Amino acid sequence: EDQVTQSPEALRLQEGESSSLNCSYTVSGLRGLFWYRQDPGKGPEFLFTLYSAGEEKEKERLKATLTKKESFLHITAPKPEDSATYLCAVQGDSNYQLIWGAGTKLIIKP
Amino acid sequence: EAGVAQSPRYKIIEKRQSVAFWCNPISGHATLYWYQQILGQGPKLLIQFQNNGVVDDSQLPKDRFSAERLKGVDSTLKIQPAKLEDSAVYLCASSFQKYPLSTDTQYFGPGTRLTVL
Numbered sequence: 472e473d474q475v476t477q478s479p480e481a482l483r484l485q486e487g488e489s490s491s492l493n494c495s496y497t498v499s500g501l502r503g504l505f506w507y508r509q510d511p512g513k514g515p516e517f518l519f520t521l522y523s524a525g526e527e528k529e530k531e532r533l534k535a536t537l538t539k540k541e542s543f544l545h546i547t548a549p550k551p552e553d554s555a556t557y558l559c560a561v562q563g564d565s566n567y568q569l570i571w572g573a574g575t576k577l578i579i580k581p
Numbered sequence: 582e583a584g585v586a587q588s589p590r591y592k593i594i595e596k597r598q599s600v601a602f603w604c605n606p607i608s609g610h611a612t613l614y615w616y617q618q619i620l621g622q623g624p625k626l627l628i629q630f631q632n633n634g635v636v637d638d639s640q641l642p643k644d645r646f647s648a649e650r651l652k653g654v655d656s657t658l659k660i661q662p663a664k665l666e667d668s669a670v671y672l673c674a675s676s677f678q679k680y681p682l683s684t685d686t687q688y689f690g691p692g693t694r695l696t697v698l
Contacts, residue, residue, distance in 0.1 A: 517686050
């Protein structure tokens with residue numbers, strides 16, 4: 472069964488304190504792994520798509536990496552405006568649905 | 582480019598009442614999705630349309646939920662009658678995706694927060 476687990480559930484950091492969020496997945500034949508950001512009261516906002524192990528993508532203070540079993544979202548020198556819930560989703564060969572994790576709630580304190 | 586539009590943004594109803602949500606996808610997007618997101622969880626797919634045909638409604642509680650996408654553009658999701666456990670955010674998303682098995686980015690609307698009392 473396709474499954475996505477995100478950790479930690481919540482992460483509190485000081486402004487400027489770099490860290491990483493984890494997305495572990497089991498899927499038969501990865502077609503794509505997606506990272507989204509969700510602010511309170513809003514819909515998820517697309518960040519990255521990764522397709523194969525070894526791939527990396529960057530956007531401002533965020534960098535997403537992918538291995539055969541997990542993906543990391545690295546946050547470098549975060550600012551309070553980076554506070555949000557970060558969601559990970561995968562699409563596999565057996566099912567075209569996106570399988571979503573529960574998200575990591577990131578809080579950046581000034 | 583205009584994003585995915587949804588209305589209403591908030592709705593409060595009594596249990597056993599009915600409610601409807603509306604979604605207008607990004608222009609040119611063939612695929613439209615309705616998701617249910619319960620607080621603290623990831624989105625759960627309810628139904629996926631390709632143009633005006635249903636691709637997947639396996640997780641739609643068909644005894645109370647219905648959805649349609651007339652003319653392959655706007656869509657409406659209805660709940661009748663509502664239960665307490667239907668309290669959630671209902672998200673609409675769309676993608677350019679021309680084929681069900683292709684991998685394409687989904688773009689989300691702001692959602693409708695439903696509270697069932």
